[in-house]
């Protein structure tokens with residue numbers, strides 16, 4: 225936290241989250257006053273436990289709160305217990321249709337099943353899956369997708385639309401509620417951002433369970449990030465969303481990074497270094513773009529929330545530094561000014577600046593972490 229962004233002083237920054245009930249995904253809370261969590265999904269073969277654990281490790285390091293793995297076959301659910309044991313974060317098992325995979329996944333220690341109860345079929349099978357979830361402390365996610373709506377809803381509405389998606393979600397939810405099972409969250413995703421946003425808005429008014437927000441099949445790294453940011457950003461800004469997944473045709477680690485950046489931009493979650501940088505121009509006193517690139521890489525390991533401003537010249541440097549924990553503003557004659565807690569502190573040569581900033585940030589992070597530990601111990 226920068227100590228500078230108190231929303232009570234800046235009401236135009238306040239986001240009021242939609243009240244939702246809280247559920248658990250393993251040891252992670254979702255909904256209510258719990259922080260908005262960031263998820264991703266592995267794209268390894270789940271049956272290859274080692275490869276999957278390796279990818280989960282990378283996602284954990286990037287800050288993932290929850291990871292989903294797909295369980296299309298019995299080989300996958302067989303590998304699941306090894307995967308769950310090796311993971312620090314709770315694992316969601318993605319199940320489609322095959323109720324047996326759901327039961328196996330619950331037994332294997334999945335923290336949550338992504339399954340649509342209406343797709344399971346026979347009522348005794350539905351009951352069995354719900355019972356397995358209950359017995360093993362598993363929550364569920366109902367995941368409605370505009371591309372796979374039930375035929376009777378497509379017939380009723382003519383084409384996929386927000387109303388059809390919400391009706392589908394509520395139908396699935398009713399099955400769980402009828403079994404007195406309330407540990408579930410819902411997603412209503414479409415690849416079209418207008419449909420996604422409208423569906424979540426509609427759903428948010430009709431049920432109080434936590435919502436898992438995402439734009440499905442958003443696209444590649446850049447286009448998918450932009451699409452997701454507009455759609456999910458719109459919802460999050462309106463206070464809708466308790467856990468998020470950015471779906472990118474890219475390395476899943478990127479999904480986590482984008483998810484956190486989205487939440488950071490909205491002040492909903494703080495993790496790692498938030499770098500504020502100017503685009504640079506002829507006035508720059510040092511190479512801003514290269515410096516920011518280097519600093520991003522050098523500071524990627526810091527999880528402590530902190531802000532850093534890297535600004536080319538005094539036009540915007542002092543103003544931005546005022547609102548960040550540490551700042552550097554280009555000056556002239558190969559040196560610039562280092563700001564600490566918003567105040568000019570000392571001059572530093574451009575040549576040594578990257579090394580110096582890294583040291584300052586690492587020291588400040590250690591200091592903040594120690595303070596937090598002390599606070600927690602009291």
Ligand code: SF4
Nearest residue numbers: 502504505508536537
């Ligand atoms: S802060 Fe200075 S260097 Fe950066 S873009 Fe603005 S005028 Fe250019």
